[in-house]
Amino acid sequence: MFDYMTLRLIWWGILGLLLVGFAVMDGFDLGVAMLHPFVAKTDVERRVSINAIGPVWEGNQVWFILGGGAAFAAWPPLYAASFSGFYLAMLLVLLGFILRPVAIVFRGKRDGLLWRKVWDWLFFVSGFLPSLLFGVAFGNLLLGAPFHFDASLRFIFEGSLLGLLRPFPLLCGVISVVMIAMQGAAWLAGKSQGALAARARRIGALSALALVAMFLAAGLWIAVGVEGYRIESPVDPAGPSNPFGKEVMRGTGDWLLNYARFPLTALAPAAGLIGALVAAVLLAAGVNRGALLASSVATAGVVTTAGFSMFPFLLPSSSHPGQSLTVWDASSSERTLGLMLVAVIVFLPIVLAYTSWVYYVLRGPVTEAAIEKGDDHYY
Amino acid sequence: MLEHLDVVTLSRLQFALTALYHFLFVPLTLGLSLLIAIMESVYVMTGREVWRDAVKFWGTLFGINFVMGVATGVTMEFQFGTNWAYYSHYVGDIFGAPLAIEGLMAFFLEATFVGLFFFGWNRLTKVQHLIVTWCVALGSNFSALWILIANAWMSNPVGAKFNPQTMRMELSSFTEVMFNPVAQSKFVHTVSAGYVTGAVFMMSIGAYYILRQRHVQIARRSLTVAASFGLASALSVVVLGDESGYTAGESQKMKIAAIEAMWETEPAPASFTLFGLPDLKSETTKYEVTIPYVLGLIATRSFDKPVEGIKPLVLRNEARIRNGLPAYHWLTEQGGRPNARLPDELEGSMRDAGYALLLKRIRPDIENATPQEIHEAALSTIPDVPVLFWSFRIMVALGFYFIALFAVAFYLSSRRRCGRPWFLRLCMLSLPLPWIAAELGWIVAEYGRQPWIIDGVMPTFLGVSSVPAANVAASLLAFVVFYTALAVVDVGLLIKYVRKGPQGPHEPELEAGALPEAQPAYDASR
Numbered sequence: 001m002f003d004y005m006t007l008r009l010i011w012w013g014i015l016g017l018l019l020v021g022f023a024v025m026d027g028f029d030l031g032v033a034m035l036h037p038f039v040a041k042t043d044v045e046r047r048v049s050i051n052a053i054g055p056v057w058e059g060n061q062v063w064f065i066l067g068g069g070a071a072f073a074a075w076p077p078l079y080a081a082s083f084s085g086f087y088l089a090m091l092l093v094l095l096g097f098i099l100r101p102v103a104i105v106f107r108g109k110r111d112g113l114l115w116r117k118v119w120d121w122l123f124f125v126s127g128f129l130p131s132l133l134f135g136v137a138f139g140n141l142l143l144g145a146p147f148h149f150d151a152s153l154r155f156i157f158e159g160s161l162l163g164l165l166r167p168f169p170l171l172c173g174v175i176s177v178v179m180i181a182m183q184g185a186a187w188l189a190g191k192s193q194g195a196l197a198a199r200a201r202r203i204g205a206l207s208a209l210a211l212v213a214m215f216l217a218a219g220l221w222i223a224v225g226v227e228g229y230r231i232e233s234p235v236d237p238a239g240p241s242n243p244f245g246k247e248v249m250r251g252t253g254d255w256l257l258n259y260a261r262f263p264l265t266a267l268a269p270a271a272g273l274i275g276a277l278v279a280a281v282l283l284a285a286g287v288n289r290g291a292l293l294a295s296s297v298a299t300a301g302v303v304t305t306a307g308f309s310m311f312p313f314l315l316p317s318s319s320h321p322g323q324s325l326t327v328w329d330a331s332s333s334e335r336t337l338g339l340m341l342v343a344v345i346v347f348l349p350i351v352l353a354y355t356s357w358v359y360y361v362l363r364g365p366v367t368e369a370a371i372e373k374g375d376d377h378y379y
Numbered sequence: 380m381l382e383h384l385d386v387v388t389l390s391r392l393q394f395a396l397t398a399l400y401h402f403l404f405v406p407l408t409l410g411l412s413l414l415i416a417i418m419e420s421v422y423v424m425t426g427r428e429v430w431r432d433a434v435k436f437w438g439t440l441f442g443i444n445f446v447m448g449v450a451t452g453v454t455m456e457f458q459f460g461t462n463w464a465y466y467s468h469y470v471g472d473i474f475g476a477p478l479a480i481e482g483l484m485a486f487f488l489e490a491t492f493v494g495l496f497f498f499g500w501n502r503l504t505k506v507q508h509l510i511v512t513w514c515v516a517l518g519s520n521f522s523a524l525w526i527l528i529a530n531a532w533m534s535n536p537v538g539a540k541f542n543p544q545t546m547r548m549e550l551s552s553f554t555e556v557m558f559n560p561v562a563q564s565k566f567v568h569t570v571s572a573g574y575v576t577g578a579v580f581m582m583s584i585g586a587y588y589i590l591r592q593r594h595v596q597i598a599r600r601s602l603t604v605a606a607s608f609g610l611a612s613a614l615s616v617v618v619l620g621d622e623s624g625y626t627a628g629e630s631q632k633m634k635i636a637a638i639e640a641m642w643e644t645e646p647a648p649a650s651f652t653l654f655g656l657p658d659l660k661s662e663t664t665k666y667e668v669t670i671p672y673v674l675g676l677i678a679t680r681s682f683d684k685p686v687e688g689i690k691p692l693v694l695r696n697e698a699r700i701r702n703g704l705p706a707y708h709w710l711t712e713q714g715g716r717p718n719a720r721l722p723d724e725l726e727g728s729m730r731d732a733g734y735a736l737l738l739k740r741i742r743p744d745i746e747n748a749t750p751q752e753i754h755e756a757a758l759s760t761i762p763d764v765p766v767l768f769w770s771f772r773i774m775v776a777l778g779f780y781f782i783a784l785f786a787v788a789f790y791l792s793s794r795r796r797c798g799r800p801w802f803l804r805l806c807m808l809s810l811p812l813p814w815i816a817a818e819l820g821w822i823v824a825e826y827g828r829q830p831w832i833i834d835g836v837m838p839t840f841l842g843v844s845s846v847p848a849a850n851v852a853a854s855l856l857a858f859v860v861f862y863t864a865l866a867v868v869d870v871g872l873l874i875k876y877v878r879k880g881p882q883g884p885h886e887p888e889l890e891a892g893a894l895p896e897a898q899p900a901y902d903a904s905r
Contacts, residue, residue, distance in 0.1 A: 055494030058449060062487045068456055069479035076471025076547070083460025083467075084844035090461050091854045095861065098450040102865060105446040109872050151711065153546040154465050156845045240544035244716070332472045333542070333549040340476055347483040354488075354514075358495050361502050 005237035005328075007337040011074040012314075012327045014344060016307045018070055020300045022063035024183070027299055028292075029057040031184015033100055033127025034177070037120050039188065039199040044368050046120060050104055051366045052191035057104060059355060064097070073340055077155070077241065077330040078314045085145055085157040086137055089164055093130045100126035127184070128177065135176025138306050139169025142226060142255065144318035149243060158319055168221060175214045179302055182207040182279060186295040190288035191365050201283045201291075208280035208295065215272055215302060222309070228254025229316045229324060237328045246329070248321035255309040265308040271301030387840045389851040390462040393858060397454050398825070399818055400862050404448035406817050409523060409570055410577015410612075411441045412516040416509075418604055423509045433597045434512075435500075436881035437581065442497060443872050447865065449490070454858075462851065466832055466842030472549045473539045473556060474529055481525035489518025523570050531562035534630050534824070536833050541729060543710060543719040548836065561631065564619070565824070571615040572820065575781050576813035578609030579806075582788060584877055586806035589798055594880045602797055602806075606788035613781040630834035634827040636689045637762045638771045640664040644688040654772075657764045662690065689761055697757035699835075702728055703735030708746055733836040740840055762829045770819040770826075777816040784809055 002010065032053050040049040053060075071079040083090050099122050107119035143166065146158040185204025189197050222228070233247035259266050275298025282291035310316075312327040331337060415437050422430035456478060459467045467475075492514040499508055532539075538555030539548045550556070582605040588598035639645075640657035642664070655667040706721075706728035713719045721729060737756040738745035748756075784805070791797040832839040 051498075055498035056491075058494055059487065059491035061449070061453075062482055062490050065453060065456060065486060066479065066482035068460070069475065069482045072456075072459065072467060072471050073475030073479040076468050076475060079460045079471060079475070080464035080468040080844075083457060084462070084464035084846055087461050087844070087846045087850050088853070090457060091857065094454050094457055095857065097453045098861065098865070101446045101450045102868070105442060106868060106872060109443070109875070153468060154845060155468065240542070241547075242545050242716075332475070333545075335553075336472050336476055336550045339550070339553050340479060343476075343480050343483055347480075347487075351483065351487045351491075355491055358491055361495065361499060 001338055001341070003238065004334045004337075007334060007341065008237065008327050008331045010341060011070075011331060011337055012307075012311070014341075015067070015070060015074065016304060018063060018067040019307075020303050022067050023180075023299045023303050024296045025060040025063050026057075027180045027183040028187035029053045029060050029100075029184070030127040030131050031180045031182070032188050033103075033123050033184070034131060034181055035184050035188065035200065035203060036127070037124050039185070039203060040196055043116065044371055045192075045196045046116070047108065047371050048192050048196060048366045048368060049188060050107065050123075051371065052188055054104065055362050056358070058101070059358070061097070061101075070340075074332050074337060075314065075325075075330055076332060077153070077243065078325050081147060081155045081157075081315055081325060082137070082141075084155060085147055085159070086140070086164065087157075088161040089133050089137065093133050096126045096128075096130040096133075099123075127180070131177050131180040132173045135173035136164060136169045138176070139166075139172030140164050141315060142172070142222070142228075142306065142310065143168060144229065144316035144321070144324070146319040147315075147317050148320040148323050153242070168218075168226060171214065171218055171221070175211065175218060175302070178207045178210040178214065179276075179299055182211055182276065183292075183295050183299055186279060186283060186288070186292040189283060189286075190292055193365050193367060197288075197365075201286060204291070204295070205280045205283040208276045208283065208298070211276045211298065211302075212273055212280075215269075215276070219269065222255050223253050225252070226255065227252050228257070228309070229313055229321060230254050230257060231312070231326070235312075235328055239328065241329055241331050241333070243323045243325055243329045246322055246326075248316070248324050250321060258308055258311055262308075268301050268304040268308050271297050272305055273298075273301070275299075275301055386843050386846065386848045386851055389848060389855055390843050391839065393462060393851065393855045394458060395825075396855070396862075397451065397458060397858060399821060400866075401448065401451040401455055402817060402821055403814060403866075404444050404451065405523075406569075406573035406576035406813065407444050407580060408441070408448045408519050409573025410575065411437060411444070411580065412512075412519050412577075413574060414577050414581055414604060414608060415441060416512045416516040417608065418601075419509050419512050421604075423505050429596050430600065432881050433600055436597060437601070438496065439876055440584075440873060442493075443869060443876065445493060447869050450865075451862070461854075462844055462846075463832070463842045464844035464846075466837065469547045469837060469842070470536075470539070470833060472547060473536075474532060476550070476553070477525045477529040477532075477556070481522055481529075485518050485521030485525060487518075489515050489522060492518065520570055523573070524566050527565045527569055528557060528559065528562045531559050531565050532556055533831075533833050534634075534828050535559055535561040536836050541732070543713065543721050544716070546710075548833075567619045568616060569820075571612045571619065572813070572817055574612035575609055575616055576817060578605040578612060578785070579781070579809055579813045581605035582609065583806045583808075583810040586803035587877070588880065590800065590803045590807070597881045599792075599797070602788070603792045606785055606792045606797075609781070610785035610789045613778065613785050617775075617778045617782065630828045630831055632687055633689070633692050633760060634762065634767070634823075636687060636692060637764045637767045637827060638823065639686075640764050640768045641686065641688045642690050644691050645686045655768075657768050659764060689764075693757050693760060696734060696760045697753060699731040699734040700737060700753050700756055703731030703733065704728070704746060704748075706732040707735040731835075733831075733833075733838070736841060737830065737838050740838065759830050762827050767823055767827050770822045774816050774819040774823065777812055777819075780809075780812070781816075 032049060036046065036049050040046040068079070071082075103119045103123035103126055107116055107123065110116075146163070148156055148158070150156060182204050185200045185207060188200040189204060192200060227250040229248055229250055231246055232249050233245075235246065275294050275296075279291050279294035279298055282288075282294055314325045314327060314330055316324040332340075415434055418430055418437070419434045422428075422434060459474075492511045495503070495511045496508075496515055499511055503511065536548070537559050538550060538552035540551045541547070542549045556562075581601050585598040585602040585605065588594045589602070635641075639652055640655060641652070642662045650669040652664065653668045653670055655664040657664045706725045709722070709725055710732065735745060737759060738748050738752060740759065741752050741756055742748060787802065788797065788806070791799065791802060797803075828834055830838050830840070832842040
């Protein structure tokens with residue numbers, strides 16, 4: 001169907017698509033969780049906040065699970081290296097992903113004030129922690145992580161959890177937090193009414209402006225203060241998946257080389273900046289649907305900016321740059337990539353079709369009246 | 380004690396713990412989702428509101444259980460990367476595909492529609508909502524299918540080939556992976572075990588209500604549905620069970636020999652050991668009580684084929700270790716280079732390279748292993764015999780018990796006599812049994828293929844990540860604390876909602892003191 005090089009490129013795109021899907025779709029779930037104790041003050045408001053994502057968070061979370069599955073199947077060395085390398089960070093992300101579903105389902109199942117307060121704050125943690133750590137992880141991808149492989153291609157990580165918390169990745173973590181807060185607020189603004197919606201719009205507009213400022217700051221940092229990576233030796237894009245046998249150099253500003261080489265990629269950071277600005281304006285103006293769209297475009301722009309900057313790198317090694325994982329040397333076999341592509345072509349449109357139908361059925365805001373009447377009382 | 384625990388032991392403990400914990404919720408999800416879909420079908424066909432109340436009630440319990448299944452399932456998928464990185468790298472090309480397809484084809488379906496199941500009652504027509512419910516049931520069953528295809532591959536790694544250029548296994552035939560005989564039998568066995576779990580759950584809670592004379596209308600209907608569905612499922616757990624998979628693959632041979640505590644090869648027709656005390660030191664089983672012919676039937680589906688014993692299998696494994704050494708030697712010299720090509724004369728040796736790797740646990744420079752050490756490595760291919768022997772027997776006994784229980788329930792409910800107090804109490808006491816059987820089933824399946832993480836290809840101890848033991852210990856501790864707290868909350872909520880019972884106006888209470896039998900024979904279609 002396609003040759004090995006094209007398949008690898010397509011799978012790099014699919015990984016990006018899944019990450020964007022996760023950031024956009026699960027982003028508003030995580031965002032609502034993060035904002036929950038701050039924007040929703042009364043018990044009824046908090047039920048509205050939870051019910052705003054109640055019917056859809058489970059489906060949205062599959063973007064994350066599928067992203068993991070796709071990395072496992074299409075980029076096994078990347079999956080193995082990043083998950084074991086960032087061991088404790090991943091553990092914290094997982095704790096967030098265990099907490100969130102149970103907080104949503106368990107909170108309303110008892111009446112006690114303390115019971116609900118505890119779950120409200122655990123709900124916050126379950127949104128905040130993964131959002132922060134995903135950003136930190138992306139920051140570390142851009143800086144590179146200290147690792148190498150032994151002769152049997154066993155991955156050996158030389159860093160630690162605290163080593164991940166450097167200034168630049170922390171900035172990326174904060175970018176991720178404000179981006180997801182913006183996305184959550186934009187969703188909640190459209191799904192609620194009255195004071196709750198007003199608070200969501202205000203906090204969403206502020207998050208969007210913060211995103212613009214920090215995204216610009218990170219761009220500047222990458223241009224003048226972060227060493228990027230580039231491959232110096234000839235590359236065989238159809239070669240075996242083996243990270244040995246290439247030469248990689250580092251240089252400040254190298255992460256911007258792709259934008260000169262492929263000028264169209266500059267659309268990604270532009271979408272990030274303009275999307276966030278438009279989202280801020282539309283949130284302030286109370287145009288909920290437009291704000292959610294703009295916020296989603298901004299989110300997609302920010303995620304793809306990181307991907308375009310690093311191409312063809314997936315996980316650079318700061319201690320052994322030559323063993324960095326790239327699109328050309330860290331994929332599955334041609335047969336697996338081809339087979340999985342067929343599965344994606346068959347099933348992804350079906351998934352998108354029924355997901356759209358579900359959103360269509362559930363359209364419209366969650367009203368306090370409906371909650372008091374007990375119509376949507378499951379949570 | 381902790382200082383003796385290395386990364387391998389800790390990682391295995393963590394995986395076993397999280398898998399067994401996850402599997403507390405999975406069987407009930409599989410069973411209840413289907414039972415709920417069946418009940419809602421009855422509701423749509425008859426239009427009687429009492430069935431809708433029943434669906435909503437069981438749906439609430441389903442939701443509390445389902446969310447725990449989701450929360451603990453995420454951990455499972457990512458643990459391959461965090462704790463078993465070398466395994467993931469080595470077989471991700473094959474093993475990752477069913478996991479990804481599971482997400483795409485099954486989990487999206489289940490997770491997208493489960494929200495609509497709860498929130499869609501007022502927004503969908505009856506038929507639309509019924510379709511949504513069936514999609515949830517279908518999704519969870521498809522999930523099980525793909526996960527078990529992946530899981531079965533670890534016991535019987537078909538359709539894969541080692542590539543010396545990338546130093547890993549790569550896919551050679553996806554159809555072989557999909558139609559792996561071990562996967563097929565595992566799927567049927569596991570989902571029907573889930574159906575039994577759902578049916579016992581429904582029956583015992585229904586029995587509790589009838590005994591207390593609360594919610595009797597819903598309880599009796601639930602009991603009737605659960606009894607007939609459970610009987611069919613319990614029969615299929617045993618009849619279509621795991622046996623047909625036993626003959627496929629080397630690890631299954633060793634597994635069945637260990638389950639049987641069968642040290643020597645049993646000449647045909649092999650007999651089944653009903654009881655005995657396996658003794659590891661003397662490599663014999665004492666006080667055996669055997670049933671002639673039965674094992675031959677189970678393991679080979681014939682009376683004329685012998686079933687191989689542990690000792691001859693160990694001897695064969697010893698030969699395979701020796702045979703695998705030349706390929707290993709070549710790999711350490713040449714492998715991992717992008718232009719490496721395996722010489723033809725080493726093809727045969729390559730098939731046994733995984734066996735040579737067993738020596739790694741004994742000495743790093745395995746090429747210099749002594750005959751003693753090779754024998755020691757071969758002995759390490761025997762799984763834990765007493766644990767398997769007893770786990771299997773308890774599981775099978777429970778399987779037959781479920782058939783009997785459902786048969787009685789089916790008989791009584793078809794004669795409208797399921798109000799008998801002894802029977803109701805028996806149902807209630809049976810509540811924990813399916814979980815015991817299911818967990819023992821996993822112990823037999825997974826502990827039974829040790830020392831292999833992928834049978835004959837990679838020993839478990841080699842699959843781990845290179846992470847500090849302290850990190851794994853910390854995460855293990857976090858999971859124990861976290862999961863225990865969640866289990867307490869979850870069980871507490873289930874009990875609370877069972878006590879509260881079904882909510883709805885269409886559910887007339889019996890008058891106090893009236894035994895269910897004393898009521899006029901009820902109309903099951905109502």
